[in-house]
Amino acid sequence: MFSKNNLMIGLALGIILPVAGFFLISTLYNQLGNNGLLSSEGFSSNFRERTSAVIAISLNMIPLNVFQKRRFTQSMRGIVIATVGLVVLWLIYFGSDLL
Secondary structure (H helix, E strand, O other), rough: OOOOOOOHHEEEEEHHHHHHHHHHHHHHHHHHHHHOOOOOOOOOHHHHHHHHHHHHHHOOOHHHHHHHHHOOOHHHHHHHHHHHHHHHHHHHHHHHOOO
């Protein structure tokens, strides 16, 4: 997947990686909460979801760096477009809680 310079590969990777990362991080939070290792006291009602989403979106930096080293500008462009779209969705969904 990292051997092609293609906008669609970048878009697909830029969407699939954060979605998979979000579900993985959310599952980890839930398991730790069920085992009593995490407490949600003192946090806002959707703190875990917001934090999981930000961490998942930031996972796009890994393939972006790989594509940058290989000078695959079209793939980088796809990841950046997907990342900006996910950030806009994050702001629309969680922005009212923060502002």
